[in-house]
Amino acid sequence: MASTLNKFDSCRICGSTELHDVLSLGDMPPVNSFLRHESDATVEKKFPLAIVFCPRCTHVQTTHLLDPKDIFEDYIYFSSMSSTVVRHGQTLAARYAKELGLGAGDLVGELASNDGCILKAFRETCRVYGVEPAKNIAQVANDEGIPTLPEFFNSTTARKVRDAQGPARLIIARNVVAHVPEVVDFIRGVAHWLADDGIFHVEVPYLVEMVDKVEFDTIYHEHFSYYSVTALDRLFREAGLALWDVEEIGLHGGSLIARGKKAGTEPTANVTRYLEKERAEGYLTIAPLQRFAERTRALQTRIPEFLLSLKKGGKTIAGYGAAAKGVVLANYCNVDKDLLTFVADRSPYKQGKWMPGVHLPVVSPDHIFEAKPDYLFVLAWNFFDEIREQLARYETELAGKFVLPVPDPRVVATAPATAASPETKK
Ligand SMILES: [Zn+2]
CATH class of the missing domain: 3.40.50.150 (Vaccinia Virus protein VP39)
Incomplete structure (x- = not known):
């Protein structure tokens, strides 16, 4: 588990000390610090997560450095x-x-x-x-x-x-x-x-x-x-x-x-x-990054609102993919137990543990077919095609629907073979 934190104040490529703020995602737990027991939440550590722009060489980089030795020597991505x-x-x-x-x-x-x-x-x-x-x-x-x-x-x-x-x-x-x-x-x-x-x-x-x-x-x-x-x-x-x-x-x-x-x-x-x-396109300046920061801040409220609207009428939502990006997204947008019942992930190293920060239980994908959630919120959206293929039965047999988070939260239209659903609008 990560323990060391350093703020760095010069550009990693050119060494310039003039760095301009782009976006802060607030305090965030390290993405691989899955809790072995739910009670570990009381001692959980969080660290500032923000990015800056170097006007001299254009490099975009984080402001704080967790010691890589803490992070990578017992890494759990296979x-x-x-x-x-x-x-x-x-x-x-x-x-x-x-x-x-x-x-x-x-x-x-x-x-x-x-x-x-x-x-x-x-x-x-x-x-x-x-x-x-x-x-x-x-x-x-x-x-x-x-x-x-x-x-x-x-x-x-x-x-x-x-x-x-x-x-x-x-x-x-x-x-x-x-x-x-x-x-x-x-x-x-x-x-x-x-x-x-x-x-x-x-x-x-x-x-x-x-x-x-x-x-x-x-x-x-x-x-x-x-x-x-x-x-x-x-x-x-x-x-x-x-x-x-x-x-x-x-x-x-x-x-x-x-x-x-x-x-x-x-x-x-x-x-x-x-x-x-x-x-x-302006990438020698900070301008495109400032627009990115504004759109990100808008998603921080739009994503939980969207999930809440799906839950109306007693529908259930589970998450899929306890990957790094899922941890960041769930934490930044407060996607916790009030919105998702569990997060499914194929990695046996994550199953049986709790997701950092939001403390959602991580279970095997098999659990989806027992719990039968109405929606699956795909946190690991970069692997969506693969996930959809693996979970084909979820759509065809359970009539479940996938929800993707970015660039705008939306329910994925079901394959044309099955009847179109009135909920598939955006
Ligand atoms: Zn630089």
């Missing part, structure tokens, strides 16, 4: 539990086998490799090596035959890894660059480990998507940085790497794939296009 992630690994392996012509002697590295779910897709083709600071999860990967170093990655670790394993032709960093406090040193480590013709593949939630779709629940303590292409370009240069290519993917509600190569590599036309687009 990639392999998501079939979306498994499929994504297969896509990446096929893509890079072709693009880099990977062979048996080549090395593919992954940073924050979790349980080795992505690297597994590569091991038929080449050598793989993971770096994962959560010791319990690194152990799972090693047991499954994915060699994994149970440490934080930085420029020191990078030297050790390159000396022992050799340079990597591909280094993958999915949803970790936003979670690293000393991110310039982290990317320096990548620059060191990467082979001269290697590709650094980064996946990170895209700031512009977060703003456009009011995805305020992307903000949490462990998520220190919110990247635009402009900020990534600056970060890579600061660390001796070049931002070479960029594209968008749908994963996690709108993510970027940013690809780096050794310093001096000319960027593709995509990079130039994104940089120009962000400039045109």
Whole structure:
């Protein structure tokens, strides 16, 4: 459980001390601090959660830092539990086998490799090596035959890894660059480990998507940085790497794939296009972020009001997905036991516990078919398609309905096969 808190007062990329306030989500419990007993609520800790904008390099970042050692060494997110992630690994392996012509002697590295779910897709083709600071999860990967170093990655670790394993032709960093406090040193480590013709593949939630779709629940303590292409370009240069290519993917509600190569590599036309687009949309200034903050504050009342209106007439609502964003959303919008009866989640590590802050009980998804709630409020909305597929019986047999929270709370129209419901309006 997190215990250490530091307020930091300089930009993580450029070091500037002139940082402008964007949005505060108030005091928030760490998103992984699930309560083992309901009575633990009395000693629960909460920490300020807010983001600021650096006018010098445009980087958007949190104001407070929980010690990553407290957060990540006993992390409870297992990639392999998501079939979306498994499929994504297969896509990446096929893509890079072709693009880099990977062979048996080549090395593919992954940073924050979790349980080795992505690297597994590569091991038929080449050598793989993971770096994962959560010791319990690194152990799972090693047991499954994915060699994994149970440490934080930085420029020191990078030297050790390159000396022992050799340079990597591909280094993958999915949803970790936003979670690293000393991110310039982290990317320096990548620059060191990467082979001269290697590709650094980064996946990170895209700031512009977060703003456009009011995805305020992307903000949490462990998520220190919110990247635009402009900020990534600056970060890579600061660390001796070049931002070479960029594209968008749908994963996690709108993510970027940013690809780096050794310093001096000319960027593709995509990079130039994104940089120009962000400039045109005002992302060199704080203005779009201020609009985002206003829309977020409006959702803080609109979401609980919407759920309350659904409950009228004795209807019941349960939550689905006790993921990080669910914890933030439920806490910021006061979605507690008055609105939801329970939260279902596939992770056995969360089942039987209570969600931080709002203290909703976390149960197995099987419980949905016993309790038969009229609505399922999808907190893990970034996995909605997958969740809907897994819970197909909920719609077809129980005539249940899904509710999505952002950018505006709404009941999802049932599939055309079943009769349209009068409640499906917004
Ligand atoms: Zn800066």
